[in-house]
Amino acid sequence: MIAVPTISELIHHIKRCPPEFLAPPVINGKGEVHTEALANDVIRMLSADLTAAKALTLTPDKRSPAELILIQICCWILTHTFFKEIDNRWLNDFLRTQLSAIAPLIKSELWIQDEERAEELARMILKCSGYIPAGETRDESLDRFDSVNTIKRLKVIEESKAAIERAKELRQKMAEKKAREAANVYSRE
Amino acid sequence: MKLTPALTDDERFPLLSDLSFLKELRQDSCGPRYNFRSGDRLTTECLAKVQHYNEGLKAKAFWRPGEIPSWLPAWLDWCRSTVPAYRNYATSFLQNHSLRREQIARAPWNFVSDECSVDDLLVYNTSGTTGAPMDVLFDPVSQAVWIPQLESILAADDIVIEGGAGRVSICLVCLQESTLTYASLSTYLRGAGVLKINLNPADWNDSHDRISYLEKYNPEILTGDPFTFLALADLAPAIRPKALISSAMTLQTGVRKRLEAQFGCPVYDIYSLTECRMIGVSKRPGVHRLIRPELYVEILHPDHDKAVADGERGEITVTGGINPFLPLIRYRTGDFASLRYTDSMIEICDFEGREPIIFMTVDGRFLNNVDISRAMMEFELAAFTLHQRKDRSVEFTGWGADVSEAEIQRVMQNLFGAAVSCHITIKTDGLPEGKKVQYSSEFNEADVSV
Known part of the structure; x- marks a missing residue:
């Protein structure tokens, strides 16, 4: 039986992330952490095959520092014992493709310092692994993920901004004489 | 009139190159003093949509009892994805709550589809014969489809609108203290004339011109x-019109018979609302045949959003329409009736919508309640009732905080005459249920004359 952690347990784990995982990644030869090497070490550790060949290519030079630091933070999260117990075939794709959109939206250290961002990251990583946090139903977990989901939140803000602009534009147009000179009326209503 | 023309004739009639008939109608020596200009504003694309709508009216079938129309689920999806006010609506039609006039009046822009271009926006302010004033948003297409709707009604009796330049096809006749009047054309009817005139003698150089002008242009439809x-x-x-189209209030049998006898043509009673235009047509009292397959009609319980049992009376509620600036989902009309399905049609029965109300000025002239509604627009009244007694005195009750009895007295004197006896009450609580504007009178149609 696999013991899935509760969200608060995973948040607690994230908050204990050592500062080294937030060190500048090496890009074009400059920086401190070789993100790709770190990620491959974690994959080897999880598969319990420390001499396995490199499984993940990240081409760090083509990624943003924010994304590489978030990958590094995820490497820390993956040290939780839960991830040793599960099938980790989801992991390569997660690290390669799932973090690029969200990383630039949040200051890196907030993933660890801010309770809500830590929760978002915990929920995102559990969801991608295919598990539901302990003590929650599937619907509850999806609901709560929605409530902390940065991309969704920004989309809502973006949409409401657009809606406000649209309403403003329509109200302006409603006041114009041209709109008030309505087309032919053919009968009384 | 507050409105002044804002367009050129070329903008009013983008597809009509010859406007000589329009000029003739405007400049005729026995014509009224038109106070406004209007056009149908149909572009090639708009005209194609009106013609497409006309084809659809002929081809589409009505829904069957207990069913919702086949077009409705996709239409609801479209509303949910493009109309701000409907974003959170349920995918299942019957789970959605009903909508009232006040909700639209508060923020009509929220009911405009994202797909609409603001350049197509038209605004019609309804003075509120049956409710509070509101701005109704629409576009040239949803306005022009009135004509194909009318054609479909007339076609059932083999009446055809000929149209074409040089002929007046439609004349909207008013009898009010003041209203916008204009001569216009219809692109859909191939350049035929469309008139809106006021029989009030004050609008004409000579009161006999009213007769001469109508006789000269002999409109196809009044x-x-x-x-x-x-x-x-x-x-x-x-004049020999092909049909009279009566709307805005119930047409009584006696009036219909007199009009049919005098003008030698059928008289149709149209049930329509500014918010969605035509709903049904009646040729006998209390029964309106539905004419638009793309406007779904339900009869809802007055207090909750469930349909009443088959054949029972309830509030007429409409969904659909062709106006992307105001698509309606379960819109309560404020009118009550029952619905009856026959083999060939759907009918609104036991209709009690707008009983005709006669008001008389102190010097015995007919006063149209639309003039009263318009005059009341200057006040922020949540509701009002107006009753006139046989001695021509009036009783007014208004609900509102920022209005005085003296102000209402002034307006009543303007409308009914300085000598009118008024009993005015202003309340701030106990708002009446139902219609926000209620008129009643002890006069009847036998008392009307120009």
């Missing part, structure tokens, strides 16, 4: 309300 038609019957112009 539209108006029952009282205006009675006033027109008194004037007795020698």
Whole structure:
């Protein structure tokens, strides 16, 4: 039986992330952490095959520092014992493709310092692994993920901004004489 | 009138190159003093949509009892994805709550589809014969489809609108203190004339011109309300319309018979709302045949959003329409009736919508309640009732905080005459249920004359 952690347990784990995982990644030869090497070490550790060949290519030079630091933070999260117990075939794709959109939206250290961002990251990583946090139903977990989901939140803000602009534009147009000179009326209503 | 023309004739009629007939109608020596200009504003694309709508009216079938129309689920999806007010609506039609006039009046822009271009926006302010004033948003297409809707009604009796330049096809006749009047054309009817005239003698150089002008252009179709038609019957112009289209208030049998006899044509009573235009047509009292397969009609319980049992009376509620600036989902009309399905049609029965109300000025002239509604627009009244007694005195009750009895007295004197006896009450609580504007009178149609 696999013991899935509760969200608060995973948040607690994230908050204990050592500062080294937030060190500048090496890009074009400059920086401190070789993100790709770190990620491959974690994959080897999880598969319990420390001499396995490199499984993940990240081409760090083509990624943003924010994304590489978030990958590094995820490497820390993956040290939780839960991830040793599960099938980790989801992991390569997660690290390669799932973090690029969200990383630039949040200051890196907030993933660890801010309770809500830590929760978002915990929920995102559990969801991608295919598990539901302990003590929650599937619907509850999806609901709560929605409530902390940065991309969704920004989309809502973006949409409401657009809606406000649209309403403003329509109200302006409603006041114009041209709109008030309505087309032919053919009968009384 | 506050409005002044803002367009050129070329903008009013983008597809009509010859406007000489329009000029003739405007400049005729016996014509009224038109106070406004209007056009149908149909572009090639708009005209194609109107024609497409016309085809759809002929081809589409009505829904069956207990079913919702086949077009409705996709239409609801479209509303949910493109109309701000409907974003959170359920995918299942019957789970959605009903909508009232006040909700639209508060923020009409929220009901505009994202797909609409603001350049197509038109605004019609309804003075509120049956409710509070509101801005109704629409576009040239949803306005022009009135004509194919009318054609479909007339086609059932083999009546055809000929149209074409040089002929007046439609004349909207009013009898009011003041209203916008204009001569215009219809692109859909191939350049035929469309008139909106006021029988009030003050609008004409000579009161006999009202007869001469109508006789000269002999409109194919006259539209108006029952009282205006009675006033027109008194004037007795020698015209041969193909049909009279009565709307805005219930057409009584006696009035219909008199008009049919005098003008030698059928008189149709149209049930329509500014918010969605035509809903049904009646050729006998209390029964309106539905004419639009793309406007779904339900009869809802007045207090909750469930349909009443088959054949029971309830509030007429409409969904659909062709106006992307105001698509309606379960819109309560404020009118009550029952629905009856026959083999070939759907009918609104036991209709009690707009009983005709006659008001008389102290010097005995007919006063149209639209004039009263318009005059009341200057006040922020949540509701009002107006009753007139046989001695021509009036009783007014208004609900509102920022209005005085003296102000209402002034307006009543303007409308009914300085000598009018008024009993005015202003309340701030105990708002009446139902219609926000209620008129009643002890006069009847026998008292009407111009």
